Amino acid sequence: MVKIRVPISEHRDASYDIRIGRGLLAELPELVRAACPAARYAVITDSHIGKLYGEQVVTRLHDATLPAELFEFPAGEWNKTRETWAALSDRMLARQFGRDCAVLALGGGVVGDVAGFVAATYLRGVPYVQVPTSLLAMIDSAIGGKTGVDVPAGKNLLGAFHQPRLVIADLDVLTSLPAVQVAAGVAEAVKHGVIADADYVAFLERECRAVQAKDAGALEHVVSRSVEIKAEVVAADEREAGRRATLNFGHTVGHAVEATAKFAVLHGEAIAIGMACEARLAEALEIAERGTADRIRGVLEGYGLPLALPEPAAVDDLIAAMQLDKKARAGTVRFALPRAIGAMHRDGKTGWTVAAPEALVRQVLAGSPGKQ
Numbered sequence: 001m002v003k004i005r006v007p008i009s010e011h012r013d014a015s016y017d018i019r020i021g022r023g024l025l026a027e028l029p030e031l032v033r034a035a036c037p038a039a040r041y042a043v044i045t046d047s048h049i050g051k052l053y054g055e056q057v058v059t060r061l062h063d064a065t066l067p068a069e070l071f072e073f074p075a076g077e078w079n080k081t082r083e084t085w086a087a088l089s090d091r092m093l094a095r096q097f098g099r100d101c102a103v104l105a106l107g108g109g110v111v112g113d114v115a116g117f118v119a120a121t122y123l124r125g126v127p128y129v130q131v132p133t134s135l136l137a138m139i140d141s142a143i144g145g146k147t148g149v150d151v152p153a154g155k156n157l158l159g160a161f162h163q164p165r166l167v168i169a170d171l172d173v174l175t176s177l178p179a180v181q182v183a184a185g186v187a188e189a190v191k192h193g194v195i196a197d198a199d200y201v202a203f204l205e206r207e208c209r210a211v212q213a214k215d216a217g218a219l220e221h222v223v224s225r226s227v228e229i230k231a232e233v234v235a236a237d238e239r240e241a242g243r244r245a246t247l248n249f250g251h252t253v254g255h256a257v258e259a260t261a262k263f264a265v266l267h268g269e270a271i272a273i274g275m276a277c278e279a280r281l282a283e284a285l286e287i288a289e290r291g292t293a294d295r296i297r298g299v300l301e302g303y304g305l306p307l308a309l310p311e312p313a314a315v316d317d318l319i320a321a322m323q324l325d326k327k328a329r330a331g332t333v334r335f336a337l338p339r340a341i342g343a344m345h346r347d348g349k350t351g352w353t354v355a356a357p358e359a360l361v362r363q364v365l366a367g368s369p370g371k372q
């Protein structure tokens with residue numbers, strides 16, 4: 001088992017471990033008892049994972065004398081809403097869960113974000129444990145303490161920072177993860193490589209077949225290397241103001257694609273498209289070395305990820321979606337861009353992100369990489 005610690009320096013008690021290994025669900029009760037003791041556990045999951053692992057987890061907790069109840073909601077990004085958050089909270093209140101309870105988020109990024117937000121707000125906040133089951137959740141969404149829901153105005157616009165007490169990534173659960181979801185997770189892994197580690201990008205290129213075949217060693221390397229990078233960037237954010245913004249590479253365009261595609265595109269697919277576009281933008285702005293965009297496109301393509309905007313996507317709609325995001329952030333549309341594979345651009349004046357002229361963004365989107 002690999003153990004990686006996420007240090008939270010402003011509040012040392014808030015630091016937590018990420019456990020990565022095989023067969024960890026069997027050890028879950030003891031890990032949870034040690035890191036997140038509670039009188040009762042609300043195991044929150046979605047309808048897919050509930051069937052696969054929900055009962056198993058609740059039974060294991062019971063067998064270890066830890067009282068637990070399962071709370072399921074229908075799977076799908078379109079259910080990452082205030083309504084789901086409210087329904088789960090109401091059901092926990094009806095079952096009289098008290099301040100001495102804790103939440104277990106068992107599932108992909110959607111479950112992690114909603115269940116984390118329930119934990120952040122339930123009776124003004126109760127502790128929680130992330131048990132990510134998708135590759136994307138293991139390497140990205142379960143770490144960093146961002147929780148929340150989507151609203152009609154945009155993705156993740158309501159939420160809270162709430163750090164988990166522990167993250168348990170059992171690699172065995174990836175055996176049931178559909179291939180398209182594995183690829184969607186790899187998109188975030190490519191992002192981690194581009195922002196911090198050229199060798200890791202080379203690994204993802206070289207071991208494409210092994211990762212796609214869910215080879216145990218390959219997946220373990222992907223999960224641990226990505227977790228290390230994300231944990232490092234999140235921790236470094238406090239020292240190098242704003243470095244966390246580099247994790248947004250591919251997400252300015254990606255979120256706009258998600259918003260306009262109305263859930264027809266997975267999050268990981270949308271950010272693959274986003275990275276392909278933003279890497280082009282970085283070259284157009286002469287921020288990135290030539291060839292950077294082609295290399296990024298190549299690795300994403302190898303995993304069967306889309307690079308072109310989804311068919312009816314109109315440039316005007318995408319720009320409007322980015323502007324909406326901008327209003328939410330009370331600033332201009334900004335991009336976190338690579339200067340090379342493994343290194344992000346940083347400017348003494350503007351920090352880790354740059355504003356790009358709208359005309360240039362339009363040009364890059366209109367010449368959507370896949371159309372060439």
Ligand SMILES: NC(=O)c1ccc[n+]([C@@H]2O[C@H](COP(=O)([O-])OP(=O)(O)OC[C@H]3O[C@@H](n4cnc5c(N)ncnc54)[C@H](O)[C@@H]3O)[C@@H](O)[C@H]2O)c1
Nearest residue numbers: 048075108109110111133134136137141146173176177267
């Ligand atoms: N909080 C953050 O920092 C952060 C970071 C990145 C992404 N996110 C969010 O994460 C979400 C995307 O996460 P996701 O890609 O995990 O989506 P998801 O949670 O919808 O999971 C994808 C699908 O796979 C299924 N699934 C998950 N694990 C499975 C398993 N082991 N076996 C079989 N099926 C399984 C789910 O039921 C779902 O149908 C987005 O909402 C995104 O905004 C949050």
Ligand SMILES: [Zn+2]
Nearest residue numbers: 188251267271
């Ligand atoms: Zn993402």
